[in-house]
Amino acid sequence: MNEWLSELGMFLAQLLIVAVVVALALVMVVRARSGGGEERSQIRLEELNARRRRRSRRLRLASSEPSVRKRLAKSFRRDDKARGKQGDAPRPTVWVLDFHGDFKASATGKLAEEVSAVLDAAEQGDEVVVRLESAGGLVHAYGHAAAEMDRLRQAGLSTTVCVDKVAASGGYLMACCADRLRAAPFAVLGSIGVVAQLPNVHRLLKRHDIDVEVLTAGHYKRTLTVFGENTEEGRQKFLAELDTVHDLFKRYVAERRPGLDIEAVATGEAWHGTEALPRGLIDEIGTSEAYLAERMNDARVIALSIQARRGLAERLGLSVSQGIERSVERGVEALDASLWQKR
Template sequence: MNEWLSDYGLFLAEAVTLTVVAVAVIAVAAKGRGSGQARSRLRIEELNGRYRARQRRLKLATLDKKRRKLAQKAFKRDDKHSDRQPGGERRATVWVIDFHGDIKASGTARLAEEVSLLIEASEPGDEVVVRLESAGGLVHAYGLAAAQLDRLRQAGVSTTVCVDKVAASGGYMMACCADRVQAAPFAVLGSIGVVAQLPNLHRLLKRHDVDVELLTAGRYKRTLTVFGENTEEGREKFVDELENTHALFKRFVGERRPGLDIEAIATGETWYGSEAVEKGLIDAVGTSEAYLLERMARARVLSVALEKRRGMAERVGLAASVGVERSLRRLYETLEASGWQRR
C-alpha cells in the first residue's frame, strides 16, 4: 500500500508540474494576442423561442407518430409569423437585463453600458424589464446605479423592475426609478434609511500608552475616527451628515413615486411584497417569471447581457486550477476508499 501511494504521489507531482509549465507557456503566448481585444461580449437570447421549444417538446411527447408530424407542420407555419402581430405590424420588444448587487454595486459599469445600448435600440412601444436583486450598500455606489436606471425613464423608455428576492435600501433606490415595480409575495423591500458604524480603539491604545496623531485642515475633515479620541461635536456632525443623506434618499424616492407616503415608510423598515403593495412601494405582486410569460403572449422577449470575455491565459489558468483540484479530490477519495477496505 505504501509503495502504491508513493508511486501515485510521484505521478501526481509530475502531472501538476507539467500542468503549471503548460499554463505558463500558454499564458506568455496568449498575452500578446490578448492585448487590445474586447473584454466583453453581448449575449442576446430570445426567451419566447426557448419557452416555445420546451413547450413543444412536452406536447410532442404526448402524441403518436402521425399526430406528431401534423403538429410539427403546424409549428413551422406558426414560426413564419411569430415576429408579427395578426395585422402584420411589428411586435413590441421586451428587453430583459439583470442586476445582482453587492455592497459596492460592482455591476454598475456593466449596467451603464447595457442601458446605453437599450436606449439606442428601443423603439416606441418597447419595454425594458430589470430583474433586480440587491440588499443595498454604499451610498455613492448605489446612487450611481440608480442614476443609470433613471436614464431609461429620462429617455422615455417604459421600464419595469421585477424583484424576486430583495430590493432594499440602495436596491430600492434603484427599483423606484422604474415606471412599474413588481415583486414576489415574500420579496423584501424598503429599508429607506441610512446606517453607519465604526469601532473606536482609543481607550485600548491609551491603556497601552499608544498615542495616535490625527492632523486635519478643516473643522470637519474628520468627525469620528477609529483610533483617535472622538468628541461630542464630532458625533453630532456625523449624525447630521447621516440625516442629510437620509433626507436626500427620501426626496429621491418621493420624486419617483409621488403617491407614496414617504414619511410613513422612510423609517428604515422593510416589508414583504404582499405588504409592500399596500404601502405603495410596489405596483403589483408577482414573480418575474410570471410577468415575462405574460409579456411573451404579446411581445418578443429578449434577454440581453454584457458578459466578461476571459483571455486565453485566464481560461487556461482556470481550467488548470479546476483540474488540479479535481485530481486532489480523487486522491483523497482513493485514500478514503482504501481505508474503508482495510476496516
C-alpha cells in the same frame, strides 16, 4: 526498483516542464494575434419566447405516447415552416436586464453598458424589465446605479423592475426609478434609511499607554475615528451628515413615487411584498417569471447581458480551479458514502 522510480520521476518532471512551456507559448501566440484590439466584453442575447417554445415542445413530446410523438414532431416542423413563410407580425420588444448587487454595487459598470446597448437598439413602444436583487450598500455606489436606471426613464422607455427576493436600502433606491414596480409576495422591500458604524479602540490603546495623533486640515475633516478620542461635537456632526443623506434618499424616492407617504415609510423599516403593496412601495404582486410569461403573448422578450471576455490564461486557470473543486467535492462525497457504509 528505486532507480526505476527515480527515472520515472525525472521523466514526469520533464514532461511537466514541456507542458508549461507549450502553454506559455500558446498564450503568447494568442496575445500576438489579438494585437490588443479585441474587445474586452461581449454581448449575449437570448429570445425567451423561443426558449419557452422549445421547452414546451420537449415536454409535450415526453408526455405523449410513443405512437403519437412522430406525428407531433411533424406538426411542430410544419408550424415552423408556416411561421417562416408568413413572417412574424411587428411586435414590441421587451428587453430583460439582470442586476445582482453586492455591498459595493460592483455590477453597476455592467448595468451601464447594458443600458447604453438598449438605448441604442430600442424603438418606440419597447419596454425594459430589470430583474433586481440587492440588499443595498455604499451610498455613492448605489447612487450611481440608480442614476443609470434613470437613463431609461429619461429616454422615454417604459421600465418595470421585478423583485423576486430583495430590494432594500440602496436596492430600493434603484427600484423606485421604474415606471412600475412588481414584487413577489415575500420579497423584502424598503429600508429607506442610512446606517453607519465603526469601532473605537481609543480606551484600549490608552490603557496600554499608546497614543494616536489624528491630524487634520479643516475643522470637520474627520468627525469620528477608530483610534483617536471621539468628541461629542464630532459625533453630532456625523449624525447631521447621516440626516442629510437620509433627506436626499427620501427626496429621491418621493420624486419617483409621488403617491408615496414618504415620512411613513422612510423609517428604515423593511416590509414583505404583500405588506409593501398597501403602503405604496410597489405597484403589484407577482414574480418576474410570471410577468415575462405574460408579456410573451404580445411581445418579443429578449434577455440581454454584457459579460467580460476572459483571456486564454484566465480560462485555463478557471478550468483548473473548477477541476480541483470538482475533485474535492467527489472526495468529500466518497468519504461521506464510506462512513455511511460502515454503519
